[in-house]
Amino acid sequence: MKNETINRNGTVAALSEKEAERLLVNPQKLVLWLLIVASVMLFAAFTSAYIVRRGEGNWQIFDLPPMFMYTTIFIALSSITMQWAFISAKKDQLRMQKIALFLTLGLGVAFMIGQWVGWEQLVANNVHLVGNPSESFVYVISGLHLFHMIGGVAFVLIVLIKTLNHGIHSKKMSTIGLCKTYWHFLGAMWIYLYIFLLLNR
Numbered sequence: 001m002k003n004e005t006i007n008r009n010g011t012v013a014a015l016s017e018k019e020a021e022r023l024l025v026n027p028q029k030l031v032l033w034l035l036i037v038a039s040v041m042l043f044a045a046f047t048s049a050y051i052v053r054r055g056e057g058n059w060q061i062f063d064l065p066p067m068f069m070y071t072t073i074f075i076a077l078s079s080i081t082m083q084w085a086f087i088s089a090k091k092d093q094l095r096m097q098k099i100a101l102f103l104t105l106g107l108g109v110a111f112m113i114g115q116w117v118g119w120e121q122l123v124a125n126n127v128h129l130v131g132n133p134s135e136s137f138v139y140v141i142s143g144l145h146l147f148h149m150i151g152g153v154a155f156v157l158i159v160l161i162k163t164l165n166h167g168i169h170s171k172k173m174s175t176i177g178l179c180k181t182y183w184h185f186l187g188a189m190w191i192y193l194y195i196f197l198l199l200n201r
Contacts, residue, residue: 026174028174028178029174029178032178032181032182035182036181036182036185039148039185039189040189042144043141043144043145043189043192043193046137046140046141046144047141047193047196049137050137050141050196050200051200053133053137054134054200058132058133059132059133059134060131060132060134060135061134061201062125062127062134062135062201063125063201064118064138064194064197064198064201065117065118065119065121065122065125066121067114067115067117067118067121068114068115068118068142068194068197069194070114071110071111071114071115071118071190072190072191072194074107074108074110074111074114075107075108075111075186075187075190075191076187076191077107078103078104078107078108078111078183078187079183079184079187079188081100081101081103081104081107082100082101082104082156082179082180082183082184083180083184084096084100085097085100085101085104085159085176085180086173086176086177086180088100089163089168089169089170089173089176090170090173091170092169092170094163094166094169097163097168098160098163098164101156101159101160101163102160104156104183105153105156105157105160108149108152108153108156109153111149111190112146112149112150112153115142115146115149118142119139119142122135122138122139138197141193141197142193145186145189145190145193148186148189149186149190151182152182152183152186155178155179155182155183156179156183158175158179159175159176159179162175163176
């Protein structure tokens with residue numbers, strides 16, 4: 001069906017597919033941004049509660065696990081590879097797009113495994129989920145982010161499968177564009193949380 005619009009002089013002009021898409025609100029993009037806003041509010045609530053509870057006393061100070069530094073590097077690198085995949089898709093560089101997505105997926109999985117190892121390091125240092133409030137907060141905040149990360153890795157896997165089936169290229173960028181946005185959000189959020197926990201021991 002041909003998209004049409006009415007000019008100022010009253011004549012009807014046909015719209016290209018891209019022009020028509022610009023005039024419409026992408027429902028998937030809207031849902032994604034609502035999810036991101038809701039997630040930001042959730043993490044803001046937890047970090048605010050962290051500050052308030054710390055000010056009440058009975059707060060144990062301990063070092064964050066060394067693995068959290070490495071997972072921060074993993075997720076920062078994965079944002080670079082995701083951007084690389086997006087740019088490659090825009091240029092129809094399929095081979096580079098595949099490599100970048102495989103690297104992004106691998107770094108995402110490495111991040112999740114690293115978070116688990118980080119929790120094991122906490123336990124080894126006698127820092128437990130059920131204990132001092134400061135201990136519980138670290139597990140809850142990092143665990144909540146990990147839950148979001150599982151969804152992000154699943155999203156990257158979907159994009160990779162579509163890429164392997166030639167379903168994502170310069171003419172079909174919406175899926176990888178949404179994935180890129182969510183992935184960058186996950187990376188930025190973890191970097192913020194890591195710095196927050198470092199500075200608020």
